[in-house]
Every structure is written in C-alpha cells, then in structure tokens.
Amino acid sequence: MIVRDILNESTKALEAAQIPSARLDAEVLLAFCLGCDRLEFLKNPERRLDPAQRAAFDKLISRRLRWEPVAYITGRKAFWTFTLEVSNDVLIPRPDTEVIVEEMLQIAKKSDAARIKILEIGTGSGAIAIAVASEIPHASITATDISFAALNVARRNAESLGLQNQIDFRQGDLFEPVEGVFDIIASNPPYIGAQEYQELSDGVRSFEPREALFAGESGLEFYEKLIYQAQCHLEKNGWLLLEIGARQEKDVCRIMEASGFYDHIEMRRDYAGLPRVIRARRKVSG
Ligand code: SAM
Ligand code: GLN
Numbered sequence: 098m099i100v101r102d103i104l105n106e107s108t109k110a111l112e113a114a115q116i117p118s119a120r121l122d123a124e125v126l127l128a129f130c131l132g133c134d135r136l137e138f139l140k141n142p143e144r145r146l147d148p149a150q151r152a153a154f155d156k157l158i159s160r161r162l163r164w165e166p167v168a169y170i171t172g173r174k175a176f177w178t179f180t181l182e183v184s185n186d187v188l189i190p191r192p193d194t195e196v197i198v199e200e201m202l203q204i205a206k207k208s209d210a211a212r213i214k215i216l217e218i219g220t221g222s223g224a225i226a227i228a229v230a231s232e233i234p235h236a237s238i239t240a241t242d243i244s245f246a247a248l249n250v251a252r253r254n255a256e257s258l259g260l261q262n263q264i265d266f267r268q269g270d271l272f273e274p275v276e277g278v279f280d281i282i283a284s285n286p287p288y289i290g291a292q293e294y295q296e297l298s299d300g301v302r303s304f305e306p307r308e309a310l311f312a313g314e315s316g317l318e319f320y321e322k323l324i325y326q327a328q329c330h331l332e333k334n335g336w337l338l339l340e341i342g343a344r345q346e347k348d349v350c351r352i353m354e355a356s357g358f359y360d361h362i363e364m365r366r367d368y369a370g371l372p373r374v375i376r377a378r379r380k381v382s383g
Contacts (some may be wrong), residue, residue: 098146100138100141100145101142107127110162111161122161126170129157130153164298165300165304166304172184177231179228181254182250185306186244186246186250187221187244187250187309188222189222189305193373194225195228196373197225197285197338197339197340198232201283205236210280212236213281215229215237215239215282217238217239217241217284218271218283219242220248221242221250223251223254223266227251227258236263238265241271241272241275244306247306248266252266271326272327272329278330278331279330279331282323282336283339286340287312288342288345289311289316290312290313294311316342316345320339320348324356333379336376337379339374340374343372346364349375350375357380
C-alpha cells in the first residue's frame with residue numbers, strides 16, 4: 098500500500114473514533130514509524146510501505162484509536178525550542194505552559210543578581226526548569242517533584258540537552274526537599290477539581306498521571322499550600338509564579354491577597370486569550 102492511501106485510510110478510522118486532529122496524528126505517527134520527517138513522505142505520496150512497516154503503523158494507529166495521546170505513543174513532545182522525552186509517568190507539557198516560562202524569563206532578565214536562584218515545584222518532564230536553564234546560563238535551578246518516576250524522566254531530559262549541571266532535581270512533597278531562599282518560585286501544580294476531572298477528555302483522564310492533574314474537590318488545594326509556604330522560601334521582592342486553569346483567576350488572586358504576603362499581583366493570558374499565569378511579588382515587610 099502507498100503512503101497516500103494509508104494516510105487516507107487511517108485518518109478516516111481516527112475521524113470515525115472522533116479523535117481531534119486525525120490527519121495530523123496519522124502523519125505524525127507515520128513519520129515516527131518510518132523514522133523520517135513528515136515532509137519526506139508528504140513530498141512522495143506514492144512511496145510504498147513494506148509489510149513490516151505497515152504492521153508497525155497499524156499498531157500505532159490502534160493505540161491512538163483507544164485515545165492514547167500521540168506524545169505517549171512516540172515518547173516525545175516538542176516544548177519551547179527542544180523536544181522532550183515523555184512517558185506516562187509525566188504530564189505531557191502543554192504549549193500554554195510556555196507562558197509561565199516567558200514570565201520567568203522576563204523577571205530573570207531584569208534581575209541584576211550574578212547567580213539568580215530559581216525553584217520549580219512539580220517539574221514533571223522538566224519542561225519549565227529546562228526551558229529556563231536553556232535561556233539563562235547564570236540561573237541556578239532547583240526542580241522538585243513528588244514522583245521519583247517523573248524525576249527520572251526530567252533528569253534524562255536535562256542530560257540530553259547538556260543542562261544537568263544547572264538543575265538540581267529533588268524528590269519530595271512541595272517545599273519539603275528544599276532549603277534556602279529563591280529569587281523566583283514557579284509552579285504548574287495539579288489544578289483540576291473533582292467536577293473538571295470528570296469533564297477531561299478520555300485521552301487525558303485515562304492516560305496522564307492522576308497525581309499530576311487532580312487537586313482535590315475544588316482544584317485549589319495546591320494554590321493554598323504554595324501561596325502560604327512559598328513566602329518562607331522567597332527573597333524579599335522575589336516572585337511567585339503560578340500557572341492556573343482558565344476559570345481560577347479570581348480564586349487564586351483572592352488566596353494571594355488574603356495571605357497578606359504579596360503585592361504586584363498580576364495575571365497573564367495565554368495565546369488563546371485565557372487567564373493562564375498569576376505572578377506576585379513577596380512584600381518587603383511580609
Ligand atoms: N511542570 C510540568 C509541566 O508544566 O508540564 C508538570 C506539571 S503537572 C501539572 C504537576 C506536577 O506536580 C506533576 O509532575 C506531579 O507529579 C507533581 N506533584 C503533584 N503533587 C506534588 C507534591 N505534593 N509535591 C511536589 N510535586 C507534586
Ligand atoms: N492544562 C492541563 C489540562 O487541562 C492541566 C494541567 C494542570 O492541572 N496543571 O489538562
């Protein structure tokens with residue numbers, strides 16, 4: 098069978114299963130299967146697959162038909178300027194999360210510290226810590242996660258990009274494994290409440306780690322803890338940055354204000370125009 102027919106057939110099967118971006122998924126999986134770039138076979142749609150390639154591709158498509166995310170099938174996901182290894186031990190980094198990286202860079206670039214100290218809580222694949230390390234060579238970064246398995250993925254990602262010396266990975270609950278104070282603390286914590294958890298797509302709910310997503314009944318559990326505990330680990334005038342769900346702006350700002358520890362509480366939208374990051378500065382007197 099030739100590439101054109103295989104792509105048409107698999108796209109139809111994925112569409113019938115209501116998989117969004119069916120055509121793109123079929124192309125990405127075919128490129129992965131053939132170990133080449135998508136453009137290579139798109140330029141040559143008459144290319145013929147041998148039976149072994151065909152069988153391997155059918156296996157990948159059947160996994161996608163059960164809603165397994167493409168990134169788990171291929172084991173990789175593009176983020177920022179690089180590609181990360183991902184497994185089902187880690188959340189697949191979302192494009193929206195690049196917004197918190199941009200905000201961290203903006204703050205870091207204004208700092209005159211010779212060695213800016215940054216902490217990321219809940220690093221997962223390492224996406225945020227690694228992106229910041231790749232942009233700011235003088236940043237010293239600590240990245241934590243409660244999951245050993247996630248940290249192994251994050252460490253491998255840092256190593257494969259040659260950034261392992263800049264990031265100290267530590268396992269533990271929130272601030273428990275860290276000492277000292279930081280100029281920037283950032284987190285994309287779990288923020289899905291009980292109601293939203295039921296509304297997640299099958300691909301997310303059945304395949305991504307529950308402990309990376311679920312944050313108690315309200316979805317706010319981690320914000321309360323991060324906002325109150327971060328102030329003991331922030332330099333005076335240090336910044337706390339939190340990724341939030343699109344409907345959590347008011348609640349998270351309210352918790353920040355009620356704590357009395359922060360000023361300059363500001364929200365940044367993502368490229369879909371939805372509230373995505375709250376940042377706040379630790380008060381000098383707080
Ligand atoms: N930072 C990654 C990203 O943006 O793609 C992953 C974010 S994921 C939403 C949240 C991460 O927090 C998961 O890797 C999860 O294992 C971790 N986590 C959950 N509870 C935690 C806790 N109590 N302490 C530290 N990390 C925790
Ligand atoms: N943005 C993710 C989702 O909607 C949630 C990530 C998180 O809980 N931090 O699937």
